[in-house]
Amino acid sequence: MGYFSVKKKRNFKDKVGMLLFLILIVCVIYVVVRIIVSPSESESSKEYVKVRSDYVLMLLQCILGLIVMFIPSVIERKKSIDIPDSMEILYFIFLFLAIVLGEVRDFYYIIPYWDIILHAFSAGMLASLGFVLIGIIKKTGHLKYYLSPFYIALFSFCFALTMGVIWEIYEYSADGLLSLNMQKYALADGTRLVGRKALSDTMEDLIVDALSALVITILGYYQLKKEENMD
Structure with a gap:
């Protein structure tokens, strides 16, 4: 019974991964078409219309998603490490939500605080991964x-926060090199923010990363203390 339970879970994880892969492929095709047909600059000052650079950002994110979604399986194969299926499924869900x-x-523009x-989801997931x-x-x-x-x-906690910092460095580098808006x-209409407003997105992300990771690590700490006292 245990064997079939494990096999069922693995099949579910593989199905989730395959579904994400197919969705990302469709997204890549869609974005490439939009890059070809979209104008390089907005033709109307009254209404915001996505331009080619916006779709370049989407394409970059989709391709990155296709690459990084295989990281867990590569680690498992190369290092003979068994990453819990639940962690991999959460990872796939995060990629779907983000990309x-x-x-x-x-x-990011339609849903407030998306x-x-x-960031709260990913930081909690990474903190859990630290324990794993x-x-x-x-x-x-x-x-x-x-x-x-x-x-x-x-x-x-440090692992989750460090990964959050690395992500912000990646976003900053991509914005500078490719003129993106990660x-x-x-704003969505191209208006550039200045001063603290221009920094608020990055700082809010890092603060949320820290708070979310802190909550998970506190819960994990008490769980380990409980297990330690039972031994």
Whole structure:
């Protein structure tokens, strides 16, 4: 019974991954067509119309999504590490929410605080992954020293926040090199923000990353303390 349960879960994870892959392929085709037919500059000052650079950002995100969605399977194959299926499914869901809904379907502009919601989701997921990574290292026998629940929680918090910082560096670099608007320093109609308003998106993202990761690491800490006291 246990074998069939595991096989069913793995099949579900594979189906979710395949569905995401097909959706991203369709998005790539759609965006390429829009790049070809869209104007390079907005022809109307009264009504905002997406231009070629907007679709270049979408294409970049879709291609990046197609690449990074295979990272868990590559790690499992190369390092002989079994990443929990639940973590991989959450990862696929995040990519769908961020790329397909966020970028392609414009949820970043349509849904209030969509970016904040995704940062909270991703930071919590990454903090959970930090605990999982320590558990995996323990199982492989490479961790030769005892780590208290506090240090495991601290590692998970720092891991999540570091990944958030790396993401902001990626967004900043992409905006500078490709003239994109990933850090939302401009409004949907192209109006550029100045001063604190131009920094607010980045700082809000990092603050939300920290708060979400902190909540998960506190919960994880108390769970580890509980398990430690039961041993």
